[in-house]
Amino acid sequence: MNTRYDVAIIGCGEAGIFAGYELMRLCPQLKVLILDQGADIYTRSCPIVAGKVKECIHCKVCDTMCGFGGAGAFSDGKYNFTTAFGGWLTDFMDGREVMDLIDYVDSINVRHGATTEVYSTATPEAKALEKKALEHDLHLLQARCKHLGTENNLKILQSIYETLKNYAEFRFHTTVDKIEAPGDGYRLVTGKGDTVECTWLIAGPGRSGAEWFSNQCKALGLELLNNQVDIGVRVELPAQVFEHITDVVYESKLVYRTKQYGDQVRTFCMNPYGHVVAENVEGINTVNGHSYSDPALRSENTNFALLVSNRFTEPFNEPYRYGKHIASLSNMLAGGVLVQRFGDLVKGIRTNPHRLAKSFTRPTLTAAVPGDLSLALPKRQLDDIIEMIYQLDKIAPGTANYDTLLYGAEVKFYSARLALSGELETALPGFFAIGDGAGVTRGLAQAGASGVKVARVIAARLEQ
Template sequence: MKKYDIIIAGAGASGVFLSYELAKLDNKAKILMVDKGAPLEKRVCPIKLGKVNNCIKCEPCHIMNGYGGAGTLSDGKYNITTQFGGDLHKYIGQEEALDLMEYVDEVLCSFGGADAKLYSTANSELKTTALRNNLHLLDAKVRHLGTDRNVQILERIFNHTTSRIDTEFYSTIYEVTRNEDGTFIVKTNKGGEYVCNDLVLATGRSGSKWISSVCDQMGIALEKNRVDIGVRVELPGEIFKHITDEVYESKIVYKTDKYNDMVRTFCMNPYGEVVAENTNGIVTVNGHSYADPSLRTENTNFALLVSNKFTEPFKDSNEYGESIARLSNMLGGGVLLQRFGDLVKGRRSSDRRMGKCFTRPTLKATPGDLSLVIPKRQLDNIIEMIYALDKIAPGTANEDTLLYGVEVKFYNSRVEVDANLETKVKGLFALGDGSGVTHSLSQASASGVHLGRILAKKYAK
């Protein structure tokens, strides 16, 4: 049985920056990072390669798993803010959280992100225009790396740390037990058996069920009460150009008149593409965009999400979101696609109607009827939000605006941790999106740096 001081379960944003900080700081810790996905050079979706038209549920999903996690092949968008993207500041303090996110930005720039533009929504004229139309633009600084540049930066970080950190890909941890002396025994599907002093749970969104099972086994409290359900909107890039040119990522929140519910924009991708992703065997939708102009499309896409919080007796909010996504997969064989004009007229989109559509979809999806999938309340909220956005971006409510469904943001059960991101089980830590503490690349990465500095002191030479 091989002995390590620290085992990091998950090579997502938090795991990457934890390993980077441990490799950078002077310490004697022996470290292993384990991930169920592939190394960077093998993380290619067969849809992107043109081998298939629809998601075939690869295991593991290259979009969701592998070095860098779900953020690797995403838009490479780092939002420096505590107004959204998680609650790290509630654990370590507002100033410390922002300082760590600024530090993450410096690291990314040092590895090739310096040429990427840094946007800011503060003092933006858009904020005033939004307020005049009962819309609220949240403050953030946004560094947009683009999917292509993001991959290059992560490759450089991996090469920088690989001599210091052992890494095992295509490896799933199926058993975690604790010895009487407080050390952990970790067993993987590749036959690996390891013992460590400190175990870090950093598996991101795709590892939510696994983290929950470990916490249940160890008697660690979890909070499960939220899931966001919505659609991915795609429209001609010119409609949002005045917004994306100024702030790039516009996080706009709206409170609906009909239900008094909160709806928000999320993950805006100017001149990007819509993609399918596989989360625990369920196909949902997301968006990417690129720094290289030659890779851009004519469309902009973004999510519209309705937050759902549940009270007793129901607790499993993620199961609720999964059931809706499964229904979409059942009807569409994957992702469903509908024109906004068809939705408001109460008719399904068909191949014939899509053939007359002026907006060309960037993802091959099944034309259908989202009203058969998304509950009425959420769908009413989404429609009302589209009309509200049309006031600041005329054309949003055009008939040929495309809606892909469903997009679901699964919030991992929030793990009970302290200011060091340590659970009540000594030596067991939870960080990043997998802990439920963060919901963004910037905050997840910052949580990794925070823990890296703590563990580096513990194992100081």
């Protein structure tokens, strides 16, 4: 087995994949290794999705989160053409360059089977929605958007994998226990006891590897900057409630600043006619959502996240651990994901199986356990969420219905961001950090763009 490579990429998520893909195009002569603790795109299989179990059994490595495609592999594939959300790449480079990178990543996806249909923000209907939202102090962040679909997203990744595997060497089911910087490149110590040496190192650890990556950076003496902590719930309601919005813009990002605390709350990951699903992040069950493009696979509900963003000051420096702690409380109460009717939450009563059975909104995540979110989420965040639901009800009447379902906890795990150059390089020369787990992106488009950026930086230096 080879131990010396030109480039090693940690993580097979969107960022790592597109870093490898662009290196394949620009530097076909390089020896490239891509490592991931998960499986390849064909053998990733969640026992819940496969129908083998009804609830999370805490697999040692979660196939929903890890492996080729990362956490995005089983997402519904929303691809947003914007710098307004989805990451912070404009902190490192010009907005025009970021958009060019996003368009380029999309062109690769199209080459591998992605749709060319785009939801536009320039239509009269989209402008009318934006005005209606503003009348109620809700701010609609609009962007051109593609919906790849959960099933089509998987096929696109399979096609990319078939191309990329002929260029790069993949090592799946391989953890990296330690990153070392001996001075002449980098050395990776794997969980299998092997060592890998490389000249260039690209870290795209993804959400599931965010805490691990932060610890590695601390050990290497690299400066970490605090990122925000996003905590909330996933809302599920009849699709008709948001139909007049999702039929026009599909992915509606609505932002609101609460009157009680002045906190920012936003909708995130809108899934029309979708399904609520559970995720396992290092033994912690959280909740997410999917949406299929095939009408035969759709549900009668729409789901979306409501996330409260909080930024902390010193001495707080562990946003990842804070998010895990909040999520673990709902796990403690429910043994997994907890669900509660909105009306029960407002009245201060626990949703039990009998009350849930009376709900007109039928849960798509049947393994969720009825309970009381007020015992799991901090009061401030819960107050923010309740205020936001009443505000959304003004533009989408029915959002605040008694039977609207709230699943908890939804937590977005992002590591504290590294201090990086405009080329996404750390203070250690030749060591780059990309993607969601490095705290620089938050979604498919910018994650892929960050990978392409770093690959181009390496290619340009090789030409010097």
